[in-house]
Amino acid sequence: MKKITSRTIVCFFLALVLVAGTGIFTFKFFVEGDTWSAFSANRHLYTNNVLNTGRILDETGTVLADYDDTNAKWEYSSNAYIRKATLHAVGEPTGMIGTGALTRFADKLTGYNVITGAKPIFPGGRDLYLTLNAKVCEAAYKALNGHKGTVGVYNYKTGEIICMVSAPTYDPASPPTIKDGDDEYEGVYINRLLSATFIPGSTFKLITATAALETLDGVENRTFHCDGKTTIGNQLITCPRAHGDLTMEQALAVSCNCVFGQLATEIGSSEMQKYAEKAGLTDSLSINGIKTAKSSFDFTSGGKGGLAWSGIGQGKDLVNPCALMVYSGAIANGGSTAKPQIISHTAFTGGVRTSLYLRHHTHNLINAETAATLATMMRNNVLNNYGQGNFPGLELCAKSGTAQNDASDSDNAWFTGFLQDQDHPYAFVVLVEGGGSGSKVAGKVANTVLQAAVKSN
Template identity: 25%
Template sequence: MIRTPLRPLARILHARAQGENPDAIEAENRRARHEVMRDRSRARAEGRILLLGLGFIVAYAAIGAQMMKIAATEPEEPRSASSGAEILAGRADITDRNGRILATNMLTHALYAQPKDLVDPARTAQMLAEIFPDLKAEDLQRRFTDGRSFLWIKKVISPEQMQQVHEIGDPGLLFGPREMRLYPNGALASHILGGASFGAEGVSSAEVIGTAGIEKALDARLRDPAQAGAPLELSIDLTVQATIEEVLDSGIKMMNAKGGAAVLLDVKTGEIIAMASLPDFDPNDRPQPLVKGDPADSPLFNRAVQGVYELGSTYKIFTAAQGMELGLVNPETMVDADAPMIWGKFKIKEFDNHNYGPLLSVTDVIVKSSNVGVAHIAMMIGGTRQQAFLRALGLLSPSPVELVEAAGAKPLVPARWPEIVTITASYGHGLSSSPLNLAAAYATIANGGITVTPTLLKHPTPVEGARVLRPEVAKNSVSMLRQVVTRGTASFAEVPGYAVAGKTGTADKPKPTGGYYHDKVINTFASMFPANDPKYVLTVTLDEPVETSGPEPRRTAGWTAVPVAAEIIRRVAPLVGLRPQVDAGAANGLTAVSVTE
C-alpha cells in the first residue's frame, strides 16, 4: 500500500514561499490519514457485529425449532443405550364377530425410583405407602437406602395415582410409559381370552405377551407389527356369550352344582358362537393358579375344554348312527334289551334297575336310553370299528381349537380295547372327553354327516371335512334325538317354536382313589336346533348338580342339565336370527258364515 507523506516537499516549498506555516500542512495530512483509518476500522467493526447478529439469529432459530419439536411429542424418560433388540409393545385388538371390542390396549405408566436422587427417602416411602396400600413404608425405605441405583415400585399405575406421586415432588421418582392390556367386558369370555402380562421391560416400554387362552395361543399374530392395525376377529357373539353365561350361572345356583360349561357351535362352519365355563375370573386381575389340590377348583380351569369327563349316554347316538351306517340296523330294527346283561363277571344294568326288554327298536333304545340295547348294537359293530369311528368324530384326541389349554386336555382312552370296553364305551362310560369335543361330534350328525373342526376364529363359510355318515343316516339320527325330547328322557327341553333334538347323559363322578361316587355326577345334555334343519349344537354340562325341589334329591341330566339348556335355547335362538315356527291355525277362532236376506 502506498502511503501519502505527511510533509510533501512541493507543498512545503510553496507554503514557505507564500509565508505560511508548513506545520499546518503536516497536521492536515495527519488528520486526513486518521479519518481514513477510522472509517476502515468502523467498517470492519460493523461487519463483525453483523456476522455476530446473524449467528445469534440462527442459534435462536435452531433452539426455538427444537423446543417446538419437544413440545409436540409425548414426554418420556431418557432411553439408556443398549445393544439389545428394541422392545415391541404394540398388540392387536381382539373383537367378536360383530366388531365389538373384547381386548384392547390402554396407555398407562409404571413408577420407578433412582434412590441416589431421592431428597428425603423416609418421607417419600411413607407417602408412597399411603398412595399404594399394598406397599409397606419400612420395606420401601430399606430398599431406598441399601445402595441400589434403580428400583421398580409399581409396574402399572392409574392416572389418579400418577398425579398423587407427582404431588410428592421428589426428583428421584420417575415414570415410564406403558401399554397395558385391557378387557373392557370384565369376566365375560374370560376363559376364551385368557389374559396377558408384561414380558421384556425397560423404563420406556414393556412387551405385552399372552399368558393363557387365545392371547397365548395366537401371541405371535397379535404381536406381529405388520398386523397391529388389524384386529383379531373371533367367532363368538358377545351378546350370545353374555346370555349363555347369565343363564348358566343361574342354572348352576338353582341346581346346586359345583360348576358348569356350555358350548354353542355352528354345525356348518364349526365356529364357536359362545363358550362358557363357570366359575370364571376377570382377566384384568387374573388370579394365581392353584399349586395343589384339584385343578377344577380353580376359576382358571376351563371346563368346556380342559374338563375331560365321562359324558355318559350322550354317546349312545354314536353307536346307533354307526350301526345304521354299516347297514347292521335301521331305526325300526328290534334289538335285545333284556336287562341285566351278563358279560363274563360284569353285569350291565339300566338306570334305576329298569328292564326295557325283552326287545326294543333302535329308536326306542335311544329314546329310553337303554344301556343293554345299545351294548348289543356295539357288539355287532365290534371294538376295532367302534374305536375308529369315535376317533373320526374327534372324541379320542385333544380339541384343535385355538386355545393353549386345549393341547393338554387329552381324552382318557383305555390302553386296551377288549369287548367289555366296547360295551361300556357304547353308553359313554370308561372313556372321557371334553364338552367341546362332544359338541363337534354332534355337529357332524347335525350337518348331514360331515366332520367339522371347532374354531374360535371367524370364517362364515362352511369348511369341508371328511364324510363319516351318509345324509340319510344323519337324518335318522336327528329324528331319534328329536324323539328323546318329545317322548323320552329330555322332555323338559321342549321350547315352543324351536324344535329341539338331543340326548341326556348322567355319569357317576370318578373318585381320585379309584371307583365312583354314588352321590356325585357329571350331567350333560347335547342338543341341536331346529331339528328339521339343524343350525346350531348346544352342549350343557353341570358338575355335581342336584335338584332339590321334590321330596327326594334328583341328580339325572333330565332334571338338571336339560332345563338349563332349554332356557339357553329359548333366549339365544332369537339372538342368532332363528324365527320361531308356529303351527298355522284359525286366525281368531271364529267361523265365517254367510248371511242372506
C-alpha cells in the same frame, strides 16, 4: 490331486448343508415367523412381559379387552359377567390360560406380517374380532350357576363358535390369589371345552347307534328286552328301571344301558374303535391353531363286559366336549360339518379388514343316510322323553348323558345336539360337573343358551 478331490467333495457337502439349512430356515420363517415375533421376550411388543397393543372384540363389535397405553395395562369389558364368561377365550396378560387370544393370537393383535415383521407397514395394533357373542356367553355363564363345566355352541354351516364358556373362571379385572389345592378354582386355567376330556356317559350312545345302524342288518326293526339289568361277560349291566320291550329308537330315547351294552358286544371292539375314529373323536381339532384334546377309548380290556360299558359311554371312555359338539354338527349337516373357528377377522381401528378367514369342512364323520336316521332319533328323544315344552320354540334334536364323576359324589350332566333350523344352524354341547341328571340339569342350561343364541341373531 486326491487332496483336491477330497476337499472339493467336503466343500460341496458343506454347500449342500448350507443350502438345505437356508431352505429349512426360510420355510420355518414363513410358517412360524408369527410365533417367533409374538414371543414374550420381544420388547417391541411387550412391556414387563405383557403384550402392549391391540383390542379384542366379539362378533357384534363389543370390546372384550383393550390395551390402555396411559396406564400400561389391559382393560376388560365393563360387564363383570362377560369378563368371567369370556376369560378362556380372551385370556389374561400373564399367559396362564393357553387358549386365550392374548397368548395365542398375539401376532394378530400386533399386525405382524412376513415383510415388515413386528413393525407392520401401518403402525399400531389391530382389532381382533372373535366369532363369540358376548351376550350368549354371559347367558351360558349364568346358566351354569356356579357349577364347574363348559358350554359350547357353534354354527355347523360356517364353523363360527358363538359361545365358549369354561368354569371355574374368575374376573380378570380383579384376579384372585389362587393357592394349590383350592377346590373353588380347580382347573381354572384349563379351557374345558377345548383342552379337557371327560367320561361321556350316554352321549356316547350316539356313536354306538351309528355303528349299529351301519354294521348290524335290520337293527332298526329289531325288538329288544330290558329287565333293568343283564349280565354281559362277567359284568352286571344295570338300568335305572326295567324298560321292557323296545326298539333301538326307543332305547336311545330312554337311554337303555342293557340294549346299548348288548349292541356294543354285537358290533365288536374293532368296529367300535373304527367308528370312534371315523367320528373324529380320537383326532385333535385345530381351532385357528389351538389344538383340542384327543378323546380316548379302550374297547378291549375287561372282555365283553368292559366292551358293553364302553358302548354305553362309561368304562375308560374319555371324550373331548368340542369333538362331541362337532359330531352333533356332522349329524345335523348330513355327515360333514364346518370346522370350528374362533377368529372372525382382524381390522384396523377404523374398521377396515386386514384378514380373511376361509371356511373348512371335515371329512364325512358319519354317512349321510345314517345321519338322517340318527337326527330323527334325536328329535324323538326330545319329543318323547325330554319334553318339547322344556325347549319352547326350538326344533331341538338332542341326547343327554349322565356320567360318573371321580371328583364328586354327584354325576356329571351332559347334553348335546343341534337345532333343525336353517336360520339358526347351531350345534351345542353342555357339561355340568356334579350336576346329576343330563336332561334336567344340562338340558336346562342348553335351553337358556340356545334361546339367547336364537334371539341374538
